[in-house]
Amino acid sequence: MANVHYRIGKSVQDNYIELVERKGIGHPDSLIDGIMEEISRELSKKYLDEFGVIMHHNVDKGLIVGGEAKVEFGGGVVEKPTEIYLAGRAVHEVEGKAMNVEGIAMESARKYLMENCRHLDVDRHVVLFPRIRKGSADLVSIFKNKGEVPLANDTSFGTGFAPYTPLESVVLETERYLNSKRYKDEHPYVGEDIKVMGLREGTKLKVAVAAAFVSKHVESLKDYIEKKEGVFEDIKKFISRMYDDEFELFINTGDDYKSGSVYITKTGLSMEMGDDGEVGRGNRANGLITPYRKMSLEAAAGKNPVSHVGKIYNVLANELTRDIVEQFDFVDSATFTIVSQIGVPINKPMNADLEVVLSKGYNLEDVRPKLNYVVEGWMENITEITERIVYGKTTVF
Amino acid sequence: MANVHYRIGKSVQDNYIELVERKGIGHPDSLIDGIMEEISRELSKKYLDEFGVIMHHNVDKGLIVGGEAKVEFGGGVVEKPTEIYLAGRAVHEVEGKAMNVEGIAMESARKYLMENCRHLDVDRHVVLFPRIRKGSADLVSIFKNKGEVPLANDTSFGTGFAPYTPLESVVLETERYLNSKRYKDEHPYVGEDIKVMGLREGTKLKVAVAAAFVSKHVESLKDYIEKKEGVFEDIKKFISRMYDDEFELFINTGDDYKSGSVYITKTGLSMEMGDDGEVGRGNRANGLITPYRKMSLEAAAGKNPVSHVGKIYNVLANELTRDIVEQFDFVDSATFTIVSQIGVPINKPMNADLEVVLSKGYNLEDVRPKLNYVVEGWMENITEITERIVYGKTTVF
């Protein structure tokens, strides 16, 4: 492709400082990302069933207004439900055939919450308030013809990289470990609202985990301290297996044992006590916030997976670079950046940019054809990204 | 009791004209009455469990904002869910012990809808939006001491009568018949939104039934007409068994076969197509609207059953007069009216008034002691009304 630039880049690993964050599945920003993405996926499937194509929608404006709770060891009570506003636009009707978009949105949100938040009683702890307006006629037309590569809806930008740095892996995997079914089954007192921050100075890591505990599984302050220490040891062991160099671990640093103020919740979710969330304020499409890298501000969750070029390009960039580093041992790391051209098919970007770090002994000119082959393959099959998104085969937050 | 007046009244039956209406269980005004009353009852039970007394609450401000639906024979679709606002005030916390009032409200509303609306998919067709504020400190105090007769919260008024006139019975029972489990099982195409209007001119009745049909059980206009005619015959037979004189029956008079506009709904409920509802706008506590009789404007549904004198007096007046006509053959009909005195125990009304129509040969002076005995019995045990309400042993709409 003419407008793809290939360059030798610089490894993030070479910076003295690296900062990485992951807002876990139960963090309000991730929760609302997850809900709105679930709604988009369900709508996409329903549109396919009803109309044979995915109709226009961007349900990417979700808002969690946290509730009120009074928590105590052994229990406590949610005093005021959390309100979740489900907003955006979607096609409600095609040629006289209508769909209950807001109803599907509520149902999907309920389902998502029930599947992902073990201690949340959706009927009593959550108010769902859908505000999904009809899509404008203009935007609808993008999808008229099946099979075609859709046109870019905007001048937009996506970026992605592979592989994760050690710090990135540590941050990402630590949250996944703590939120895994297996860990939860054995440690029911660990809630879903988990945030992991990682800082690297040179080779030394500092990892801070904030994990909501579930009050009904914690009898007392003493019990809390013991369980927290247990979790601390579990994480320590887990990271040790991944990372050989020195690291420091912190957990729930806001706790104040003297005043008895510790991080316990009724539902395992901080939103119960007023923590708000908004789509697009948390993890990027690869699951992380990486301020020392190039990042897109795109809020991917809830965007339509057919023509929303910002969403597609971010997912594409992640998938493409992962493919490259998996296929080619000589590529130590890759970063792909791609800019769309409004009104032009999304596989004809205005500009794309592949930065690679090559293993010693390799040079760009030699490997360029190989790289190009992979890049062109992805561009040709760009509509597969849509499928991956709809069927949940890739992450968007 | 000193301030109870006994009088000989006049029978409504003697009026040339009588007008009676019943908004059936699925009518939006009744539905929101039912929801808010269910919430009050559930709150009462939870308060009893938690605090040993029913705390102050008046959740009598409910609003249904109807949705949008596109209905067709054989199916159709709800396009926009109905919004239900659950408003009022309630004690959320006593001495540091809190209760999830809004959560209980949502859960009760869901439960009520699921139990009473067979074709409603609550997850997709309904948005529940609770707005229940904290009760003011003043009002809370009314309930401080258990066992005591509570003080009247207001200068308020209740009225009730027994027995039903033939027209009243016809109107009430026709709706109950059509909404009975048995009838529904055999005629699943009849929805819950049923309104019955009855007019009597002399001895001739005109009864108009508006009954929502359920689209998925109606294949075509022809099928609709046949089923409607079947229902018409059923009602005719039903009324014939109750009423000997002449009557005319109308059903779904708004239907226009030419344009194909007939009363079918997706959910059996007109709220799906924009019909709104508000607490207190439908049936009085005895289940009817009877403009030719004395009526209270009190919206009983959702009011607290302990000290809300308007609610209690209306229920009391119904129960008391029923008791009198059941006990005493010589009482043809009775109407009881009672006015409270703010700040005084509710069994010490400012004024009460029992009007009776006696059988030939009886006079008031002779039967007054008997009547008085019953009235005083009810006043002494007035707190039983609370129990009847909480445990659903009486109607409030």
Added chain:
Amino acid sequence: MANVHYRIGKSVQDNYIELVERKGIGHPDSLIDGIMEEISRELSKKYLDEFGVIMHHNVDKGLIVGGEAKVEFGGGVVEKPTEIYLAGRAVHEVEGKAMNVEGIAMESARKYLMENCRHLDVDRHVVLFPRIRKGSADLVSIFKNKGEVPLANDTSFGTGFAPYTPLESVVLETERYLNSKRYKDEHPYVGEDIKVMGLREGTKLKVAVAAAFVSKHVESLKDYIEKKEGVFEDIKKFISRMYDDEFELFINTGDDYKSGSVYITKTGLSMEMGDDGEVGRGNRANGLITPYRKMSLEAAAGKNPVSHVGKIYNVLANELTRDIVEQFDFVDSATFTIVSQIGVPINKPMNADLEVVLSKGYNLEDVRPKLNYVVEGWMENITEITERIVYGKTTVF
């Protein structure tokens, strides 16, 4: 007219007991009535401007969810604004020409509140939340042809009477006196939320006034007591001029001087402290609640003034009976009751009923032609009622 019945009735005045209530202009139920009626009137005018006819609308589902306030002598603060939900249905668009119905609703509500609530800062004390859905196509069609008498939309009922009994006059006029511009200018400390209850036992009246005081104009408990006593004397004098017999007056009986709990408000409105309101729960169309008389449950405020037969018939019955008692000295009192026939022009009721009490020496047969002449005149010009409503020449609450 064939189906108008003329009868000799009974005077309410002859009952030993009479109970009358007026919820003043600032009572939450009246406030929301006033707001929704203002919206209907503004919409009607805008429809006339835009389309030449008043399009279908029924914006009669308003809900006030009271706020929170902390009031103290000399001031205090509104802590949480009152929420006002403006609901119902209205035509938004005719033949491609659209109107901002919800915008007009908000603007009308603001205007109404600013004009009627001197101490309310609408920008800071009130949240307006419009939920006005589109009218269904069916209902729209009622208005298609100008000039015609519209068809009744329902089997509905209206009733009215004249003149007011002495108690009714006292109750109505006392509120109007206290809420008059003149009284307010001289007594700025009296708020708009005023409720008057009147009870008559024989000839003796008991009048209870609940009037919110405005905190910034009341320095201390002492000042409150003095001002309240002043108001008490004013009312006493006022009623004395209207009523010759004995009466007892009560004002703010809920006050408790010991605990310092008295009826002061920041805004002159109890809704600031959580009092809720709903359309149709307060005064009937003649401005009063009169449980010892025949009453319609119709919520007139916000209903469309063209074809909503319940609204029109209630206003008509009031206007017609006033006309009769003004024209004919021999009519001591009159009550008119009228029932519509769905789908038939509203000036062809199913049934109407004029009950009169005649002066001594008159009998019904002699005066019937005169009465009939007036009744027929009103029926012929029934569409004037619409105009009276739209241009505010009659009350609906």
Added chain:
Amino acid sequence: MANVHYRIGKSVQDNYIELVERKGIGHPDSLIDGIMEEISRELSKKYLDEFGVIMHHNVDKGLIVGGEAKVEFGGGVVEKPTEIYLAGRAVHEVEGKAMNVEGIAMESARKYLMENCRHLDVDRHVVLFPRIRKGSADLVSIFKNKGEVPLANDTSFGTGFAPYTPLESVVLETERYLNSKRYKDEHPYVGEDIKVMGLREGTKLKVAVAAAFVSKHVESLKDYIEKKEGVFEDIKKFISRMYDDEFELFINTGDDYKSGSVYITKTGLSMEMGDDGEVGRGNRANGLITPYRKMSLEAAAGKNPVSHVGKIYNVLANELTRDIVEQFDFVDSATFTIVSQIGVPINKPMNADLEVVLSKGYNLEDVRPKLNYVVEGWMENITEITERIVYGKTTVF
């Protein structure tokens, strides 16, 4: 300072590609940023007045749910108002002294919209729905002692740079030019919703402007085309004065003259037609989106300006680097990145990082003391950032 690192960085200018975006003042994402920031500033001032200190608040969760409009040359109509949800948390009460937080929020939002959107009729075009919950007790305590440097509330990150690259200047200034009072006075047909995208390939710029036109000032398609061409020429001239090299300009590329679909609006704002907005989804604190640079995802708008370290550090980094490049001619560009340490005073960061590009002939070791002097000065007076924010002397979006 010990933990500040000084490094020689790389100029963004050296990248072959550069991409920059600015969402103008009327873009929904900027509008909600502006509203929530205005609310934070007004609350801050009110807290200072009432309590002498700025109390805790984070009103950074705003949501715009776009309305519906039907626009035509010469006019059109807003059909459904835009809904704006104002969410977050704030202290409502201190030691019994309360503040109407939601009222202040609504008032500030109104004021902001009226000042910044000339063609918006706030009363009719906007619904404001405040959802600001009480701050939790814990967070309140951060502000207890005046004068002290507050503790970091989180492990957070800020970054900023100076000066703007030529492309950045072009993008930023073009929007400001089009939204200047002067330009608007002369070209009233240009709305406030303006988005500028800039792409640099080598030295060549492509600048795409999307600017909403105001329908009442545009008579016809012909008029639109002429006016748009006029604006095009204005911008071209404007950029030419700033940028010597080649550039291409695009304006409203989505227009389709054939179908007559062009970018006109009733209010000058795309939110009228359903475009939604959320806090933190638009410009970074320096007014731009610069994906080829290090960026913070922090949503600064609405965050409290006292202890919210993410907000403060981003503003600080911008101010500090501007100061450095202004003071020192030998610094061509600077980027500052700073990471907080939860629970530690915000002027004791965990880590900070100053990257500079020095003019030829300078080396880092020589200039380090000078740089350090400036950095330390800013850290010592870090609380001045709060003041700059509260009094509007710096931008946050």
